[in-house]
Amino acid sequence: MGKEALLALVNNAALLITFVVLYTVFYVKSTTSRQIPRQIISGFLLGMVTVGVMLNSWQLSPGVVFDTRSVALGLIGLFFGFIPSMISASMAVGLRILMGGEGTIPGISTILSSVSVGLIWQHHKRRDSCDRSLLELYLFGIVVHVFMLLCMLLLPSQSRETFFEIAALPVMIVYPAATMIVGWAMTGQIARKRGEAAESELASTSERLAVIVKNSPVAIISLDLDYKVTSWNEAAEEIFGWKCSEVLGKPLPYILETQKEDYERMNVETLKGLPVRGERFAQRTKDGREIIIKVYNAPIRDENGNLEGIFGILEDVTEQHKAELALKESELRFRKLYMNMNIGVAIYRVINEGDDVVFLDMNPSGCRITGVNREEILGRSVKAIFPSVVELGLYQRLIEVWKTSRPMHHPVRRYKDERIDFWADNYIYPDRSNEVVAIFEDVTQRELMLEELERRVKNRTEELEAANKELESFAYSVSHDLRAPLRAINGFSKIISDRYMSSLPEEGQRYLGFISKAGGDMSDLIDGLLEYSRIGRSSIHLNELPLKSIVDDCIATLNRRIEEEGAEVSIITDLPTVYANQSLLKRAVTNLLQNALTYHNVGSRPIVKISSKHHKGWVFLTIEDNGIGIEDRYHERIFNVFQRLHTDEEFPGTGIGLSIVKKSVLLMGGDVSLESIPGKGSKFTLKIKGV
Numbered sequence: 056m057g058k059e060a061l062l063a064l065v066n067n068a069a070l071l072i073t074f075v076v077l078y079t080v081f082y083v084k085s086t087t088s089r090q091i092p093r094q095i096i097s098g099f100l101l102g103m104v105t106v107g108v109m110l111n112s113w114q115l116s117p118g119v120v121f122d123t124r125s126v127a128l129g130l131i132g133l134f135f136g137f138i139p140s141m142i143s144a145s146m147a148v149g150l151r152i153l154m155g156g157e158g159t160i161p162g163i164s165t166i167l168s169s170v171s172v173g174l175i176w177q178h179h180k181r182r183d184s185c186d187r188s189l190l191e192l193y194l195f196g197i198v199v200h201v202f203m204l205l206c207m208l209l210l211p212s213q214s215r216e217t218f219f220e221i222a223a224l225p226v227m228i229v230y231p232a233a234t235m236i237v238g239w240a241m242t243g244q245i246a247r248k249r250g251e252a253a254e255s256e257l258a259s260t261s262e263r264l265a266v267i268v269k270n271s272p273v274a275i276i277s278l279d280l281d282y283k284v285t286s287w288n289e290a291a292e293e294i295f296g297w298k299c300s301e302v303l304g305k306p307l308p309y310i311l312e313t314q315k316e317d318y319e320r321m322n323v324e325t326l327k328g329l330p331v332r333g334e335r336f337a338q339r340t341k342d343g344r345e346i347i348i349k350v351y352n353a354p355i356r357d358e359n360g361n362l363e364g365i366f367g368i369l370e371d372v373t374e375q376h377k378a379e380l381a382l383k384e385s386e387l388r389f390r391k392l393y394m395n396m397n398i399g400v401a402i403y404r405v406i407n408e409g410d411d412v413v414f415l416d417m418n419p420s421g422c423r424i425t426g427v428n429r430e431e432i433l434g435r436s437v438k439a440i441f442p443s444v445v446e447l448g449l450y451q452r453l454i455e456v457w458k459t460s461r462p463m464h465h466p467v468r469r470y471k472d473e474r475i476d477f478w479a480d481n482y483i484y485p486d487r488s489n490e491v492v493a494i495f496e497d498v499t500q501r502e503l504m505l506e507e508l509e510r511r512v513k514n515r516t517e518e519l520e521a522a523n524k525e526l527e528s529f530a531y532s533v534s535h536d537l538r539a540p541l542r543a544i545n546g547f548s549k550i551i552s553d554r555y556m557s558s559l560p561e562e563g564q565r566y567l568g569f570i571s572k573a574g575g576d577m578s579d580l581i582d583g584l585l586e587y588s589r590i591g592r593s594s595i596h597l598n599e600l601p602l603k604s605i606v607d608d609c610i611a612t613l614n615r616r617i618e619e620e621g622a623e624v625s626i627i628t629d630l631p632t633v634y635a636n637q638s639l640l641k642r643a644v645t646n647l648l649q650n651a652l653t654y655h656n657v658g659s660r661p662i663v664k665i666s667s668k669h670h671k672g673w674v675f676l677t678i679e680d681n682g683i684g685i686e687d688r689y690h691e692r693i694f695n696v697f698q699r700l701h702t703d704e705e706f707p708g709t710g711i712g713l714s715i716v717k718k719s720v721l722l723m724g725g726d727v728s729l730e731s732i733p734g735k736g737s738k739f740t741l742k743i744k745g746v
């Protein structure tokens with residue numbers, strides 16, 4: 056090999072070194088090595104280096120030049136990928152065509168075969184570039200250059216002979232080695248870069264870890280194999296109260312004498328490789344407070360796997376512990392209540408979209424009331440256990456509550472099947488999405504008592520009604536029978552008075568006057584009683600009646616009294632049509648008008664106002680006077696028979712009028728009420744059915 060060839064080879068080698076630089080810049084350091092623009096730029100730069108390599112060639116014979124393009128293009132194919140390979144190969148081919156000569160074809164073939172072998176090798180052995188061994192790179196170099204030798208067969212015969220004589224052997228010795236060295240340098244770059252990255256990753260990870268440990272809200276501590284503290288973070292200081300400086304190198308400060316054994320056991324277990332997860336301990340802090348901590352322990356090992364100590368995370372769960380205790384207590388309380396209450400509770404689950412309802416649970420009272428065994432009903436259909444629930448409507452109610460999610464009351468019903476018979480009052484409410492709860496009470500005793508009471512009341516009422524009827528008919532017949540003798544007494548006293556008055560001494564005349572008066576009063580009383588007991592004896596028919604004409608009629612009958620009293624009676628509102636019995640209504644209105652004309656202050660003239668109001672299907676007819684009024688305490692009493700508030704001397708009367716009013720309106724389905732201010736007047740209101 057001549058001096059010139061050696062110089063060219065050195066230049067070639069120097070240029071090949073630039074590959075390492077380019078590879079480092081574009082592929083190792085860059086995180087965007089796969090981007091197209093970067094690949095194009097690197098392709099051009101590589102192409103330029105290849106061109107440089109080709110310009111530093113040495114001439115074997117005229118038109119036949121040699122350089123390390125095969126090394127360059129093989130490595131480009133192997134390390135840089137398709138786009139840079141294509142660009143640099145094209146530039147090399149272009150230059151080789153420009154250079155011309157008889158070696159053009161083999162030269163171009165070498166370019167194409169080298170880059171192809173590189174690309175195929177890379178594609179075939181798709182793996183990380185840093186994994187390539189020296190042997191692999193050397194083998195690769197040999198393959199590339201075997202192809203190169205094959206390309207040289209295309210040289211014209213003379214040059215071919217010269218080449219195989221002089222250059223083939225050195226080429227096969229030097230070029231694969233060069234390929235291996237440059238390739239190895241590139242591989243080394245990747246490995247170095249990876250190492251750096253791993254180191255910096257490790258550094259930032261431990262920095263991050265330190266920050267996490269420092270700011271962690273839970274205590275993080277570590278112990279050596281003698282259980283002495285080797286680290287104690289800020290949260291540990293805060294939770295336990297001891298500063299890091301106070302505890303480092305010392306045993307854990309918070310372990311109580313009584314807990315030593317437990318801790319010992321836990322530490323031994325941890326070191327044995329049985330990590331402790333969430334064990335709870337009651338601990339005392341530096342200032343003597345009792346706290347509950349939850350411990351997570353794990354062993355610490357060095358890189359060789361030897362035990363170094365214990366790593367512990369301690370969480371202050373005092374509040375959570377208290378809340379859990381309270382919850383447990385309240386659950387226990389409710390459980391006790393559920394088990395001991397005297398009321399039945401059944402929990403059901405609705406299944407198959409409402410096709411069936413099964414028992415989830417029933418408390419002891421529920422089982423007692425319904426006569427079942429809890430175990431035998433769990434999970435079974437309600438319809439199967441209590442066939443009558445459907446007929447009773449309870450089953451539908453359960454489904455309704457499940458559908459609407461609204462609580463419902465299923466009122467007292469008698470449950471009866473072949474096995475049991477009881478009365479129950481059910482409250483049903485939705486629990487979870489498919490669960491419904493029924494609370495039921497056995498009210499059998501109460502219902503039986505009510506039934507008995509009702510029966511007794513009915514009997515008593517019937518007895519009373521019969522007695523009342525008897526009394527009424529007795530009063531009627533007595534009054535009726537008394538009428539004839541009374542008529543005789545009154546008739547004969549009148550005859551005596553008419554014919555013999557003048558022949559009687561003065562005293563006799565006075566006595567006769569008493570007899571006549573008493574006879575008259577008794578006659579009024581008997582008429583009143585007869586009227587009272589006659590009311591309701593015959594059946595009552597209600598008709599639509601114009602209230603106005605009824606009231607007008609009543610006023611007309613009392614015209615003489617009105618004139619005598621100098622009274623003023625007026626109707627001050629419209630009076631509608633009512634649904635009533637004419638004779639009863641007339642009786643009631645006339646009696647009220649009579650009283651209004653009677654009970655007025657001496658010397659003042661009665662002013663009577665009649666009005667009406669319509670409300671919710673009822674007509675309220677009011678007769679208001681400006682009379683003496685009635686004290687509140689008599690408002691009920693005066694509607695009873697013979698109840699009078701005045702002597703006959705003050706105001707004459709029988710005490711039957713208002714009882715007739717009351718009986719009449721009650722018989723028509725209405726009522727009578729009173730408002731009054733003593734000394735100012737009274738307001739009687741009749742409640743009559745409207746039309």
Ligand code: ADP
Nearest residue numbers: 650651654684693699700708709710711712713
């Ligand atoms: P009588 O009028 O025959 O005494 P009632 O049954 O009609 O019987 O009345 C009972 C009592 O109610 C009367 O004695 C009277 O004291 C009182 N009373 C009835 N209407 C009025 C009224 N408009 N003003 C004041 N007191 C009345």
